[in-house]
Amino acid sequence: MTNKIKVATTxxxxxxxxxxxxxxxxxxxxxxxxxxxxDRSPITDIEHCGPCDIGLIEGxxxxxxxxxxxxxxxxxxxxxxxxxACAINGGLPAMRNYVNLEDCLLEAYRDGIGVENAxxxxxxxxxxxxxxxHPIHEIVKVDYFMPGCxxxxxxxxxxxxxxxxxxxxxxxxELVHYD
Amino acid sequence: xTGTINLDGQTIPFTEGQTIIEAATAAGVYIPHLCHxxxxxxxxxxxxxxxxxxxxNCSACTFPAADGQTVISNNDELAHxxxxxxxxxxxxxxxxxxxxxxxxxxxxxGVAYHLQMYDNHxxxxxxxxxxxxxxxDILIDHNRCIFCNLCVRASQEKDGKNVFGIAGRGINKxxxxxxxxxxxxxxxxxVDDCAAHICPTGAILIKRTGxxxxxxxxxxxxxxxxxxxxxxxxGSCSRPAAALAPSQEVAHDK
Ligand code: SF4
Ligand code: SF4
Ligand code: FES
Numbered sequence: 001m002t003n004k005i006k007v008a009t010t011x012x013x014x015x016x017x018x019x020x021x022x023x024x025x026x027x028x029x030x031x032x033x034x035x036x037x038x039d040r041s042p043i044t045d046i047e048h049c050g051p052c053d054i055g056l057i058e059g060x061x062x063x064x065x066x067x068x069x070x071x072x073x074x075x076x077x078x079x080x081x082x083x084x085a086c087a088i089n090g091g092l093p094a095m096r097n098y099v100n101l102e103d104c105l106l107e108a109y110r111d112g113i114g115v116e117n118a119x120x121x122x123x124x125x126x127x128x129x130x131x132x133x134h135p136i137h138e139i140v141k142v143d144y145f146m147p148g149c150x151x152x153x154x155x156x157x158x159x160x161x162x163x164x165x166x167x168x169x170x171x172x173x174e175l176v177h178y179d
Numbered sequence: 180x181t182g183t184i185n186l187d188g189q190t191i192p193f194t195e196g197q198t199i200i201e202a203a204t205a206a207g208v209y210i211p212h213l214c215h216x217x218x219x220x221x222x223x224x225x226x227x228x229x230x231x232x233x234x235x236n237c238s239a240c241t242f243p244a245a246d247g248q249t250v251i252s253n254n255d256e257l258a259h260x261x262x263x264x265x266x267x268x269x270x271x272x273x274x275x276x277x278x279x280x281x282x283x284x285x286x287x288x289g290v291a292y293h294l295q296m297y298d299n300h301x302x303x304x305x306x307x308x309x310x311x312x313x314x315x316d317i318l319i320d321h322n323r324c325i326f327c328n329l330c331v332r333a334s335q336e337k338d339g340k341n342v343f344g345i346a347g348r349g350i351n352k353x354x355x356x357x358x359x360x361x362x363x364x365x366x367x368x369x370v371d372d373c374a375a376h377i378c379p380t381g382a383i384l385i386k387r388t389g390x391x392x393x394x395x396x397x398x399x400x401x402x403x404x405x406x407x408x409x410x411x412x413x414g415s416c417s418r419p420a421a422a423l424a425p426s427q428e429v430a431h432d433k
Contacts, residue, residue: 085277088298090305095275097305138302145298149277173403176292178276179283179394 005164007056008049008077009041012066013093013133014059016042017150018084022056024153035164052077054163057142058150060090061134065127074140079163082142085149085178087135094133101131144169148177182246187253193244200228200239203252204412209405210252211261211290213268213379214327215240217412219336222328227264227290229257258294265291266300271350273308273322274380280389281381283397287325289404304350311356313364316386317375324354324382334374342368354382 011019019042025032040049049055055077061067074080085091096104110118136142144163146155155175162169180195186203193202198221203210214225223241230239231251239252251257268274268287276282308321326345334342346355358365368375375383394400398407 082298085275089269089275089303091275092278094303094305095278098273098307132305135299135303137298137300142298147297171295171297173292174401176295176297177400178288178291179279 005036005054006039006050006052007036007041007054007160008039008052008073009056009083010049010058010069010073011042012057012059012069012087012136013062014084014086014091016058018058018087018148021148021150021153022083022156025157026153028157032160032164036160049073049076053079054160055080056083057081057087057136058083060086060093061130061136061139062093063127063129067130067139070136070139079143080140081144081146081159081163082136083146084151085147088137088145088147089135090133091149094135097132101129105129149179152177180246182244184244184246184248184250186250197244198240199230199232199237199242199244199248199250202244203239203250204409207409208252209409210239211293211404212240212408213286213290213325214329216329216377219329219332222332225264225268225325225327227261229260229264231257261290262294262296263300265294265296266298268325269299270301270303271306272325273305279323279381280384281323283394283400284392285381285399286379286404287323289399289407292399293404306350308353311363313362314366314368315364316370317363317368318384318386319354319356319363320382320384321354322382323380325380326352326354327379329377329379330354330374330383333377334368334372337373340367340372340374342366342372342374 009019023029038044039052040046049072055073057070057073057080061070082088086093090097105120109115109120144159146159148155152175155171158171158175159169181192183190183192184199184202186206186208189208191202191206191208200210200212200215201217204217210228210230212225212228214222215228221241223238226238228239229236232242233249265287269291274287276288279285282288310321311319328345331343331345334340341357344355344357345352347353355361356363356366370385375385
């Protein structure tokens with residue numbers, strides 16, 4: 001039996017930069033590990049998240065798998081947090097929203113400079129792309145948002161310590177950045 | 180006529196003809212705003228400066244101060260409304276701050292930081308908007324325009340030209356350029372014009388100046404827009420931005 005807080009994390013349409021920034025809390029991760037344990041996350045290799053206290057979502061929603069993962073997190077996590085610009089407004093991946101999806105695929109896999117063996121990937125295992133990239137609050141209810149591209153380690157620390165201690169997270173001015 | 184108004188419980192003086200925001204600024208009280216700028220005809224379009232005057236919502240940048248008024252600017256309800264207004268500005272345009280060279284120097288962003296805005300709340304429009312990079316020195320990214328009308332006013336009132344206009348209504352509203360082709364290169368704008376430097380967002384940018392001050396060292400990275408605005412707008416502020424050297428680019432923001 002453990003009374004530790006369970007934390008799950010995932011990256012949807014993101015670059016894992018937010019996860020890297022999270023790791024920048026450096027040795028504070030030891031203090032965190034004393035009160036929290038990881039469920040599904042890149043460090044545990046657990047495939048599906050079980051019942052959790054906090055779910056951290058990096059990245060927006062660009063394909064069918066992202067929708068499933070996001071819904072699974074919402075179902076299992078008491079508190080769901082949108083981490084970083086992509087989860088909050090679609091971020092860089094959402095810049096494809098202004099290009100027709102077909103044109104986008106053709107440019108990437110057939111017509112682009114340096115493309116060899118041109119073909120649009122069509123393996124049935126691949127998740128279907130959505131027409132547009134969406135911020136996660138357009139798909140599920142989100143409880144908190146951590147702005148930044150990525151949010152700094154101090155933002156992670158400020159938010160998580162507040163949530164773990166049952167306080168409302170709030171950021172001092174210096175930590176609020178959208179870039 | 181002069182007199183006093185009561186602003187958030189503080190008695191402040193005003194002089195004949197002053198709006199509420201002018202009286203507040205002179206007294207060192209910041210009221211969030213985007214389309215207002217000292218020295219320019221009030222426009223009253225962004226509604227960010229909404230205050231309660233004797234119980235009714237009014238735009239502080241257009242509403243004249245009058246003796247004995249009770250004005251509320253600083254309460255939770257107005258802070259909430261201002262945050263929602265700012266979120267609407269973010270979702271109706273396409274604001275990807277990490278890819279914007281104005282980031283850190285942008286008043287829209289500065290106001291959002293000040294309002295502790297962590298998310299955009301509404302579904303995004305992802306509206307299709309153009310970039311006009313036709314001019315050799317000036318770039319317009321329509322994705323970032325908030326229709327504050329400042330470039331329109333600057334061109335007419337300060338530059339004696341008529342380069343910009345706002346056309347259409349609601350979601351079809353757009354910034355138009357007064358030139359035969361509709362492109363900036365065929366207008367008579369010059370890089371020294373006030374209109375080229377007044378944009379509070381990254382919609383109008385001067386080419387080849389973008390990263391002279393690195394991200395992280397820019398104005399709203401360290402200073403709240405409330406301090407910056409009061410320092411810049413407390414006195415008379417009609418100095419043309421074009422008089423500033425490029426290395427002082429952040430100052431264009433004020
Ligand atoms: S104009 Fe301002 S708010 Fe918009 S993307 Fe650029 S920095 Fe962000
Ligand atoms: S281009 Fe800039 S100054 Fe002109 S209306 Fe748009 S936001 Fe305002
Ligand atoms: S500043 Fe008053 S309405 Fe925009």
